[in-house]
Amino acid sequence: MQVMYFAWVRERIGLPMEEVETQASTVQDLVAELVAREARYEMAFADTSALRVALDQELADFDAPLDGVREVAFFPPMTGG
Amino acid sequence: MQVMYFAWVRERIGLPMEEVETQASTVQDLVAELVAREARYEMAFADTSALRVALDQELADFDAPLDGVREVAFFPPMTGG
Amino acid sequence: MIRVQAMPFDPGGELNTFTASVAGAGAVMSFTGLVRDVSGGLSEMEIEHYPGMTEKALGAIRADAMGRWDLADAMIIHRFGALAANEVIMMVATASRHRKDAFEAADFLMDYLKSRAPFWKKEVTKDGADWVAAKDSDEDALTRW
Amino acid sequence: MIRVQAMPFDPGGELNTFTASVAGAGAVMSFTGLVRDVSGGLSEMEIEHYPGMTEKALGAIRADAMGRWDLADAMIIHRFGALAANEVIMMVATASRHRKDAFEAADFLMDYLKSRAPFWKKEVTKDGADWVAAKDSDEDALTRW
Numbered sequence: 001m002q003v004m005y006f007a008w009v010r011e012r013i014g015l016p017m018e019e020v021e022t023q024a025s026t027v028q029d030l031v032a033e034l035v036a037r038e039a040r041y042e043m044a045f046a047d048t049s050a051l052r053v054a055l056d057q058e059l060a061d062f063d064a065p066l067d068g069v070r071e072v073a074f075f076p077p078m079t080g081g
Numbered sequence: 082m083q084v085m086y087f088a089w090v091r092e093r094i095g096l097p098m099e100e101v102e103t104q105a106s107t108v109q110d111l112v113a114e115l116v117a118r119e120a121r122y123e124m125a126f127a128d129t130s131a132l133r134v135a136l137d138q139e140l141a142d143f144d145a146p147l148d149g150v151r152e153v154a155f156f157p158p159m160t161g162g
Numbered sequence: 163m164i165r166v167q168a169m170p171f172d173p174g175g176e177l178n179t180f181t182a183s184v185a186g187a188g189a190v191m192s193f194t195g196l197v198r199d200v201s202g203g204l205s206e207m208e209i210e211h212y213p214g215m216t217e218k219a220l221g222a223i224r225a226d227a228m229g230r231w232d233l234a235d236a237m238i239i240h241r242f243g244a245l246a247a248n249e250v251i252m253m254v255a256t257a258s259r260h261r262k263d264a265f266e267a268a269d270f271l272m273d274y275l276k277s278r279a280p281f282w283k284k285e286v287t288k289d290g291a292d293w294v295a296a297k298d299s300d301e302d303a304l305t306r307w
Numbered sequence: 308m309i310r311v312q313a314m315p316f317d318p319g320g321e322l323n324t325f326t327a328s329v330a331g332a333g334a335v336m337s338f339t340g341l342v343r344d345v346s347g348g349l350s351e352m353e354i355e356h357y358p359g360m361t362e363k364a365l366g367a368i369r370a371d372a373m374g375r376w377d378l379a380d381a382m383i384i385h386r387f388g389a390l391a392a393n394e395v396i397m398m399v400a401t402a403s404r405h406r407k408d409a410f411e412a413a414d415f416l417m418d419y420l421k422s423r424a425p426f427w428k429k430e431v432t433k434d435g436a437d438w439v440a441a442k443d444s445d446e447d448a449l450t451r452w
């Protein structure tokens with residue numbers, strides 16, 4: 001599964017994307033796996049209420065299932081326009 | 082006093098402006114004088130609720146006084162924009 | 163800036179000039195009105211106006227908008243004379259630090275232009291000519307402000 | 308039309324091209340957003356985006372607007388990369404037979420662009436760099452529609 005990070009999430013984790021081998025069934029489970037890895041993930045995901053997630057480029061919730069998902073992206077609330 | 086007509090009021094009366102010698106004290110009195118002149122004025126002023134009046138280039142009411150007014154204009158509701 | 167003219171003008175060029183003049187504003191709105199051939203047989207649209215009063219009315223409407231909203235500037239350009247289908251009749255532009263101000267002010271300018279600026283439109287087709295009637299809804303729109 | 312690009316673009320030229328493409332529409336609105344130097348010391352504004360998702364999100368927002376209002380067309384152009392103060396960030400344009408539809412749709416597009424299109428802004432000054440925080444009011448604005 002490809003996991004992408006944008007804006008300050010990308011900066012805290014220190015990379016824009018990575019391949020992640022995971023059996024996580026929901027976004028929240030994936031976040032828990034990442035947080036368990038290293039402090040920089042823990043820092044980036046400290047407050048998931050301040051984060052948004054997209055599954056295969058569509059906005060989703062943190063309790064959404066990951067079945068069949070190829071691309072997960074984490075980022076702060078968007079500031080377009 | 083200069084009296085001006087615009088749009089279909091101008092067309093019905095057949096001229097864009099004219100000098101009018103009048104002692105009329107209000108717009109309504111002036112209209113009555115004009116209507117008494119000829120059928121084309123009567124036709125133009127048949128329904129003053131469908132008309133607007135400006136005194137010295139400011140919108141006004143038909144019962145407004147004419148003291149000191151140099152320019153009176155009659156026209157249908159505006160359709161700008 | 164207020165302009166009343168018979169000559170065509172370039173909305174894109176006007177938008178760029180206006181935008182360049184309001185450095186720091188952040189939000190620029192524009193509205194362009196074009197001649198619609200509603201009947202499908204329009205030869206031309208004639209726009210009559212009241213020289214002198216038109217400029218005063220537009221100036222007053224613009225000043226009113228500048229007072230009501232936090233605007234860097236507001237612009238109105240309105241043509242008169244004979245126009246063909248799809249020609250640009252008029253343009254309004256507003257600039258503000260805040261999008262909401264720019265939006266509302268442009269909406270306000272359009273509402274007031276419609277019922278308070280001395281312009282009259284006549285549609286000329288091969289079957290004759292008709293003055294465009296004002297809509298009650300145009301007058302009612304002013305109560306919003 | 309949706310465009311996401313690093314290159315600057317000409318809002319006036321885009322407005323004219325858009326207007327020419329919607330013959331018969333009568334009402335054309337545009338909104339242009341420019342980089343504001345709020346702190347007075349902006350070196351640049353960096354706009355990050357999510358290639359692929361951005362185009363999808365803008366396309367979905369545009370389609371939503373086309374479905375909700377009577378529009379001849381709607382256009383969104385949004386830049387990414389490093390921008391200087393007063394550079395054009397983005398532009399929205401809508402065209403309709405009815406002014407109200409053009410106005411509301413442009414307002415809607417802006418609201419959705421702000422909170423649903425994957426762009427993130429970072430302000431770089433001599434003192435450092437800060438990500439622009441989303442406002443609760445931006446999210447709240449979506450409940451209007």
